[in-house]
Amino acid sequence: MKYWSSSRRDFLKAIAGLALSGTSLARTSGPLQRPVLIVGGGLAGLAVLDALQAAGRPALLFEASARLGGRILTIRDGLEPGLRAEAGGEQIMRSHQRVHRLASDLRIPLADYPFLEGDLVFRHHSRMLRFRLPSDLPADLTDGLSPWEKTRWPHRLHLAYTENADPVADDDPRSALQWLRDLGLSRRGEAFVRAFATVDPEQTSAAHFQRIARREAAGGNSQVLAGGSDRLIEALAARHAQSIRRNTTIRSVVIGENTATLLDAAGVAHVADQVVLALPLGPLLQLDYRPGQPRWLARWGEARVVAHELKVHGQVDAREFAALGIRQHIMGFEFPRMTWLLPEHSANGKAVLNATAVHRQLALVKEARFRGVQDMDRLLRQRLPLLRTLEVTTRGEDWENNPLICGAYTYVPAGSRGSPPVLREGPLVLAGSDYSDYSGWMEGALQSAEVAVSEILRA
Numbered sequence: 001m002k003y004w005s006s007s008r009r010d011f012l013k014a015i016a017g018l019a020l021s022g023t024s025l026a027r028t029s030g031p032l033q034r035p036v037l038i039v040g041g042g043l044a045g046l047a048v049l050d051a052l053q054a055a056g057r058p059a060l061l062f063e064a065s066a067r068l069g070g071r072i073l074t075i076r077d078g079l080e081p082g083l084r085a086e087a088g089g090e091q092i093m094r095s096h097q098r099v100h101r102l103a104s105d106l107r108i109p110l111a112d113y114p115f116l117e118g119d120l121v122f123r124h125h126s127r128m129l130r131f132r133l134p135s136d137l138p139a140d141l142t143d144g145l146s147p148w149e150k151t152r153w154p155h156r157l158h159l160a161y162t163e164n165a166d167p168v169a170d171d172d173p174r175s176a177l178q179w180l181r182d183l184g185l186s187r188r189g190e191a192f193v194r195a196f197a198t199v200d201p202e203q204t205s206a207a208h209f210q211r212i213a214r215r216e217a218a219g220g221n222s223q224v225l226a227g228g229s230d231r232l233i234e235a236l237a238a239r240h241a242q243s244i245r246r247n248t249t250i251r252s253v254v255i256g257e258n259t260a261t262l263l264d265a266a267g268v269a270h271v272a273d274q275v276v277l278a279l280p281l282g283p284l285l286q287l288d289y290r291p292g293q294p295r296w297l298a299r300w301g302e303a304r305v306v307a308h309e310l311k312v313h314g315q316v317d318a319r320e321f322a323a324l325g326i327r328q329h330i331m332g333f334e335f336p337r338m339t340w341l342l343p344e345h346s347a348n349g350k351a352v353l354n355a356t357a358v359h360r361q362l363a364l365v366k367e368a369r370f371r372g373v374q375d376m377d378r379l380l381r382q383r384l385p386l387l388r389t390l391e392v393t394t395r396g397e398d399w400e401n402n403p404l405i406c407g408a409y410t411y412v413p414a415g416s417r418g419s420p421p422v423l424r425e426g427p428l429v430l431a432g433s434d435y436s437d438y439s440g441w442m443e444g445a446l447q448s449a450e451v452a453v454s455e456i457l458r459a
C-alpha cells in the first residue's frame with residue numbers, strides 16, 4: 001500500500017486508491033471540512049469529542065474495544081442488583097472542578113465518600129489493630145518513627161511531608177524517596193510511604209511526586225458518581241452516538257505536513273487535518289508511525305514510567321461491616337493496601353468492599369487472580385478476618401496485561417527533567433490523563449482534553 005503526503009492533490013489521489021471509510025469526510029454547509037479524528041474512547045477522547053461538537057467542529061472517534069471508557073470500568077456482573085464495583089476511576093476529590101462540572105452538565109449526582117471517618121484498622125503480623133490516632137498504634141509498629149511522624153496518620157505520611165515542603169524544581173535529579181529522606185523521613189516511615197503512596201517513591205522524580213501528593217492532600221474527603229463512574233461515559237456516548245466507531249483499532253499513523261491518515265486494523269484509511277491521540281502511553285508507543293515516530297513521542301516515552309494498581313472486590317454484609325465501626329481503611333504493608341466500602345447498599349443489606357494493591361503488593365494478588373476466583377476468595381478471607389460475610393465477586397481488571405491500556409497510570413521517573421511541554425506535532429495532538437498535571441485521575445483526562453481542544457480550535 002502506498003501512503004500519501006499532505007497535499008490536497010495527493011489526498012484526492014489517495015481516495016481513489018484506498019478504501020476510505022464513508023464517514024471520514026464530512027460535508028458542511030461551507031467548504032469541505034474534514035472531521036477531526038480522535039483515537040481512544042476513554043474519558044479524554046470522549047471529552048475532546050464533546051467539546052469539539054459543542055464548538056461546531058465535526059469530529060469522529062475510534063475506539064478499539066466494543067466498550068467505551070478505558071480505565072473507567074464499572075463492574076456489576078455477579079453482584080446483587082443495585083451494587084457495583086469500580087475497577088478503575090472512582091474517587092473524585094473536591095478540588096477536581098472539571099469532573100464536578102461535567103457531572104453536573106450531564107446531570108449525574110455525586111455521592112459523598114466519607115473516606116477519612118470511622119476507626120482505622122491496620123493489619124500487622126496477622127493481627128488486626130484498630131486505631132484512631134497514630135499514638136494508639138502499638139510500639140512495634142511505630143518504633144523507629146520520628147516524634148513528628150508519630151503524630152501523623154501512617155498511611156498519609158507522604159502527604160504530611162509534602163504539605164509544608166518548599167517546591168522542588170522540575171530538574172531536581174532526586175527520587176521522591178531521596179527527597180523525603182532529606183526532609184527527615186525515617187527508615188520506619190519509609191515502609192509506610194512505600195506501602196501507601198500510589199506512585200513508587202523510589203522510581204518517581206521528587207518534583208512529580210510532590211505535585212501528585214499536593215493534589216491528593218488538598219482533595220480532602222472525596223465523592224463518587226452515584227450509580228457508577230461509567231455513567232459519565234454512557235452519558236457522553238449517548239450524546240455523540242453517531243460520531244463514535246467502536247471495535248475500530250487504529251494501527252498506523254501516516255503523518256503528512258498538514259494531514260494525517262489513520263489506518264485501522266481492517267485496512268481502512270481515515271484522513272484528517274487534525275488527529276487527537278487520546279491513548280495511554282503503552283498503546284501510544286505501539287502505534288506504527290510513518291515515516292517515523294513524532295519527536296515529542298520519543299520524549300514522552302523517555303520521560304514516563306508505567307505504574308500499576310489492582311483493585312478486587314468482595315460483597316459484604318453492610319450491617320456487619322457497620323457494626324465493626326470501620327468505615328474504610330483496613331490497611332497493611334501487604335495486600336490489601338486499603339479497603340473501602342462503596343456507598344450503595346442492596347435491598348438485602350449487601351455492599352461492595354474495594355481492596356487495593358500497589359507496587360510490591362501486586363504479586364500476591366496477581367497470582368491468586370491468575371489461579372481463579374476461589375484463590376482470590378481464599379486470599380481475601382485470609383486478609384480480612386474481621387468479616388464473617390465475604391462473598392468475593394470480582395477479580396478486578398489487570399490493567400497491566402490489557403493490551404489496550406498497558407498499565408494503570410504513568411509518572412515521571414527520577415532523573416528526568418519533567419514532562420515535555422509539547423503536545424502537538426504537525427497534525428497530531430496528544431490528549432489523555434497520563435500527559436496532564438493530574439496523572440492517574442479522571443480530572444487529568446478532562447484537563448488534557450481541554451488543552452487538546454484549544455490546540456485544535458487555535459489551528
Ligand SMILES: Cc1cc2nc3c(=O)[nH]c(=O)nc-3n(C[C@H](O)[C@H](O)[C@H](O)COP(=O)(O)OP(=O)(O)OC[C@H]3O[C@@H](n4cnc5c(N)ncnc54)[C@H](O)[C@@H]3O)c2cc1C
Pocket residue numbers: 039040041042043044045062063064065067068069070071072087088089090091092248249250251278279280283309310311399404405407408409431432433434439440441442443444445
Ligand atoms: C486502578 C485504577 C484506579 C483509579 N482510580 C481513580 C480514582 O479513584 N479517581 C480518578 O479520578 N481516577 C482514577 N483512575 C484514573 C482514571 O481512571 C484515568 O486517569 C482516566 O480514566 C484515563 O482516561 P484516558 O481517556 O486518558 O485514558 P483511557 O481511559 O485509558 O482511554 C484510552 C482508550 O483508548 C483505547 N485504545 C487503546 N489503543 C487503541 C487503538 N490502537 N485504537 C483505538 N483505541 C485504542 C482504549 O481501549 C481506551 O478505551 C484510576 C485508574 C486506575 C487504572
